[in-house]
Amino acid sequence: MRRDIFQAIADPTRRAIIALIALQAMTPNAIAGHFDTTRQAVSKHLRILAECELVKQEHKGREIYYQLKIDKMKEIDNWLEQFRKIWESRFDQLDNLLSTIKKQKK
Amino acid sequence: MRRDIFQAIADPTRRAIIALIALQAMTPNAIAGHFDTTRQAVSKHLRILAECELVKQEHKGREIYYQLKIDKMKEIDNWLEQFRKIWESRFDQLDNLLSTIKKQKK
DNA sequence: AGTTTGCGAAACCGAAAAGTTGCGCATATA
DNA sequence: TATATGCGCAACTTTTCGGTTTCGCAAACT
Numbered sequence: 001m002r003r004d005i006f007q008a009i010a011d012p013t014r015r016a017i018i019a020l021i022a023l024q025a026m027t028p029n030a031i032a033g034h035f036d037t038t039r040q041a042v043s044k045h046l047r048i049l050a051e052c053e054l055v056k057q058e059h060k061g062r063e064i065y066y067q068l069k070i071d072k073m074k075e076i077d078n079w080l081e082q083f084r085k086i087w088e089s090r091f092d093q094l095d096n097l098l099s100t101i102k103k104q105k106k
Numbered sequence: 107m108r109r110d111i112f113q114a115i116a117d118p119t120r121r122a123i124i125a126l127i128a129l130q131a132m133t134p135n136a137i138a139g140h141f142d143t144t145r146q147a148v149s150k151h152l153r154i155l156a157e158c159e160l161v162k163q164e165h166k167g168r169e170i171y172y173q174l175k176i177d178k179m180k181e182i183d184n185w186l187e188q189f190r191k192i193w194e195s196r197f198d199q200l201d202n203l204l205s206t207i208k209k210q211k212k
Numbered sequence: 213a214g215t216t217t218g219c220g221a222a223a224c225c226g227a228a229a230a231g232t233t234g235c236g237c238a239t240a241t242a
Numbered sequence: 243t244a245t246a247t248g249c250g251c252a253a254c255t256t257t258t259c260g261g262t263t264t265c266g267c268a269a270a271c272t
Contacts, residue, residue: 010116011260015185022192029218041261043220062218062269073189079121080186083179086128098131117230135248147231149250154229168239168248 003052005075013037014045018054018068025058025067109158111181119143120151124160124174131164131173 009015017031032042046066049055054072058065115121123137138148152172155161160178164171 004118006118006121007116010113012110012112013260015112019188022189027218028220037260038262039219040263044260047220064219070189070193073186074193076182077186077190080179080183082125083128083174083176084183087176087180119230133248134250144232145249146233146251150230153250170249 003048005052005054005072006079008049008052008054009076011045013041014049017042017045017049018073021055021066022068022070025065027063027065031066109154111158111160111178112185114155114158114160115182117151119147120155123148123151123155124179127161127172128174128176131171133169133171137172 009018013035016035020026020031020034028039028043028046031046032039035042046055049066050057052072054069055066056069058067115124119141122141126132126137126140134145134149134152137152138145141148152161155172156163158178160175161172162175164173
C-alpha cells in the first residue's frame, strides 16, 4: 500500500495523465476522454497519484479538478542527479580507462 | 514481457542495484552481498535490467560482471525535461494567476 | 420532487510481478 | 578425475496490479 513516486510513474497511462494535468487541472471525466479507458480506471490512477502526493484536488461543485504537484517531480530529478554527475563528467573516458586496467589484470 | 525503463526503476532493490553498479561493474554474488536477498533474486533483477538495456555484461571466466549503461538513464532525464521546463519557468506565479482566474469565474 | 450527472469506494478477476527452490552447465580448484 | 563455485534458467507460489462492474452519495438540472 505504501507507494512511492517511482512506482507511480511506472505505468504508461499514469505518465500520460501526469503530462496531461501538468499545466491545466482537469476532472476525471475529462482525463478519461483523452484515453481509451473508463472514468473508474482513471479515478484509480488518480488515487494512486494522490497517495504519493503527486496531484492536488480542487473541488468545484460536484466536479473535482486534479492538477499535478510539479514540485514532487523534482524528487525524480534529485535521484537522477547522481547519474547525471557521472555522464556529465566525461564518463566515456573513464569507462575506457577502467577497461584498460581490467585488461591489464587479465 | 515488454519492459521499459520506468518499470525497471520502479522497484527499490533495482534502484539500489543500479546505483551500486553505476561506477563499478560487479558480479551477481557481489551485488547480493550488499542486500538482504539471494543471488537468484538479484539475478532476476539483472535480467530485467538487461531486458531494457540498462546493464551490460562482461564475461570473465565463470564470473559475469554487470555494469550500468549510463546512457540509458538519459531517457528518464529526457522525459523529465517537459516538467523541468515548467518548474524552471517560475511556475508558481503562473499557478497563482490561474487560481485567480478560476476564482473570478466562480 | 424526480432524474441525471460526477464522483469515490468496494468487490471481483485475469494477468503479471517478485521471490524461492531446484536444476544443469561451465569454470575453477584439489 | 573429483569437488566446489558462479551462474542462468525454469517451475512454482504468493502477492500485487490494472481494469471492470456495481453501488451509494452529493450536486445539478427539469
